[in-house]
Amino acid sequence: MNSPLSLTSAIILLTIENGRRYGFEIMEATGLPSGTIYPALRRLEKSGLIRSDWDSAATAESQGPPRKYYRVTRDGKVALEAAGKRFPAVAQLKG
Amino acid sequence: MQSEQTYTIPPLSKWLLDAATLVAPRPVRSAWKREWLWEIWHGHATLVREGTPPTRAGRRVARFALGAFLDAADLRLEHVRTNFDARALARDPIPCLAGLALAFLMLAAWTSGFHHSRAALAPAYPASGELVLLSRPLGVLGMEVPASGGQVSTWVDESHWFGDVAGFVLLDDTLVVTPNFFSVLKAIPSQDFRFLGHKVAAVTLLNPQGPPLRFSGALARLKHPADRKAAEAHFARFSISDGLPVNTTFLRQRIRWPFYCAGVLCPLAVAAGMLRSRRSLRYTGFFAAKTGLLLGIVAAAWVEVATALPIPISGGVDPGTAATMVLLFLFSLAFAMRWSLEDQASRCPVCCRLVSMPVSVGSRSSLLLDRPGIEMLCTRGHGTLLISDLTACTGERSRWTPSDHSWQEVFVQSKTA
Numbered sequence: 197m198n199s200p201l202s203l204t205s206a207i208i209l210l211t212i213e214n215g216r217r218y219g220f221e222i223m224e225a226t227g228l229p230s231g232t233i234y235p236a237l238r239r240l241e242k243s244g245l246i247r248s249d250w251d252s253a254a255t256a257e258s259q260g261p262p263r264k265y266y267r268v269t270r271d272g273k274v275a276l277e278a279a280g281k282r283f284p285a286v287a288q289l290k291g
Numbered sequence: 292m293q294s295e296q297t298y299t300i301p302p303l304s305k306w307l308l309d310a311a312t313l314v315a316p317r318p319v320r321s322a323w324k325r326e327w328l329w330e331i332w333h334g335h336a337t338l339v340r341e342g343t344p345p346t347r348a349g350r351r352v353a354r355f356a357l358g359a360f361l362d363a364a365d366l367r368l369e370h371v372r373t374n375f376d377a378r379a380l381a382r383d384p385i386p387c388l389a390g391l392a393l394a395f396l397m398l399a400a401w402t403s404g405f406h407h408s409r410a411a412l413a414p415a416y417p418a419s420g421e422l423v424l425l426s427r428p429l430g431v432l433g434m435e436v437p438a439s440g441g442q443v444s445t446w447v448d449e450s451h452w453f454g455d456v457a458g459f460v461l462l463d464d465t466l467v468v469t470p471n472f473f474s475v476l477k478a479i480p481s482q483d484f485r486f487l488g489h490k491v492a493a494v495t496l497l498n499p500q501g502p503p504l505r506f507s508g509a510l511a512r513l514k515h516p517a518d519r520k521a522a523e524a525h526f527a528r529f530s531i532s533d534g535l536p537v538n539t540t541f542l543r544q545r546i547r548w549p550f551y552c553a554g555v556l557c558p559l560a561v562a563a564g565m566l567r568s569r570r571s572l573r574y575t576g577f578f579a580a581k582t583g584l585l586l587g588i589v590a591a592a593w594v595e596v597a598t599a600l601p602i603p604i605s606g607g608v609d610p611g612t613a614a615t616m617v618l619l620f621l622f623s624l625a626f627a628m629r630w631s632l633e634d635q636a637s638r639c640p641v642c643c644r645l646v647s648m649p650v651s652v653g654s655r656s657s658l659l660l661d662r663p664g665i666e667m668l669c670t671r672g673h674g675t676l677l678i679s680d681l682t683a684c685t686g687e688r689s690r691w692t693p694s695d696h697s698w699q700e701v702f703v704q705s706k707t708a
Contacts, residue, residue: 220334223355230358235365260336261329 201245204228206279206286208236209272212246213290217265237266245272301349304331304356311356314363316370323366327359381634384577384643391584398591408594422476423453423522424487424540425509452522453511461507464492475510552621557586557628570640577643582631589627593620637676639669640691646676669694 280287338348457472646667674693
């Protein structure tokens with residue numbers, strides 16, 4: 197049983213769920229500093245709410261190095277539902 | 292051309308990341324740095340692609356790279372939390388000594404460089420051999436029974452042994468004294484003045500016109516210091532006109548022999564034990580350093596705590612002279628010494644690491660040929676330690692069997708695996 201999500205974690209989870217898959221994108225979308233985003237992403241991944249992988253398609257397109265992307269797991273979606281009930285702001289953003 | 296431009300990583304961001312990498316834990320450092328580097332590259336490329344001027348994009352990415360410090364610190368904390376093992380810390384000799392040294396330094400910082408311990412070794416009162424302390428004995432539940440002012444003068448009048456006498460009253464941290472008090476004591480109150488083990492924050496003179504105070508005791512000086520033994524014999528018969536008993540004793544210096552015991556006897560015991568066991572210099576040095584630090588911590592902590600305790604003036608003149616406190620001090624030293632010896636007995640004589648992997652050996656049905664015990668192994672393959680369940684004599688505690696060189700290969704492989 198995971199402990200309830202904090203508001204920051206819930207917003208990050210919601211941002212990923214809304215299609216922002218990369219760390220830099222999540223930072224731009226949420227306005228949170230990178231020093232908050234990356235540790236939070238690591239914790240969310242450790243607790244099984246998100247999963248990360250290397251995006252080979254984006255790499256081929258940009259001819260740059262590989263890039264890590266995140267997606268919400270089934271447990272993450274359940275946790276997001278619970279966070280929506282706990283934080284009305286998250287529920288509103290979820291719309 | 293533009294594509295080449297977007298592939299670059301701004302130098303400032305790279306430097307920041309290089310610095311932050313030092314904070315990240317070593318096992319995951321390179322993977323972590325690679326991930327951040329690539330993220331910076333993509334972040335910068337995205338900004339440039341979106342039309343952000345390169346200078347501005349560089350600044351934004353540098354701000355982004357600053358977050359790497361927090362991320363690395365978070366990773367480091369997580370690494371420490373998951374990998375911290377106090378037993379493992381004590382297992383290796385260097386972290387064990389470093390831990391003890393750190394504890395010693397923290398105690399030194401907390402006690403302003405062992406202020407009270409240093410004071411305990413300094414003489415408490417000048418020429419205390421001539422000073423006699425007169426006080427009422429302890430009453431019910433160790434409560435002190437004060438004497439009246441009239442009694443103090445009677446104590447002197449009735450004896451031809453005493454010269455000048457000075458009365459005093461201890462009120463919490465204030466010492467109220469008769470005007471001749473410091474001439475009898477032959478000492479000037481310093482900033483950290485302590486009297487009979489009590490810390491004195493303020494000294495005030497007794498006002499003869501004020502309300503009568505009940506004295507805590509009196510200090511008297513012998514008329515003829517050479518008659519100390521004769522005076523001491525007289526003390527037992529000493530009485531005053533009101534018939535109430537009076538404690539009469541020489542004002543004693545703090546007992547310093549327990550400190551000297553700790554300082555001289557312990558190293559001697561260590562040296563004797565080491566010579567008998569014929570261990571290596573490394574093993575002996577580690578034991579001496581560990582024991583020295585441990586005893587230093589215990590002794591200093593004891594003195595600092597003891598000086599903070601309120602000691603009744605007639606019960607034990609000073610923490611340094613109170614017999615119970617001295618006994619406690621010696622017991623605490625003995626316990627520390629015992630722990631140090633037991634810890635040392637469980638260490639490999641070659642590398643000083645704690646032996647591990649206990650395995651039961653022997654048989655209780657064959658005490659003579661196959662004695663039961665626990666065999667433990669040095670993780671570096673230096674040998675095995677057999678701790679017998681049944682000892683034939685008190686000196687027989689454990690038996691060390693060194694491994695021959697053929698085992699070294701196995702342990703080297705297991706270390707690198």
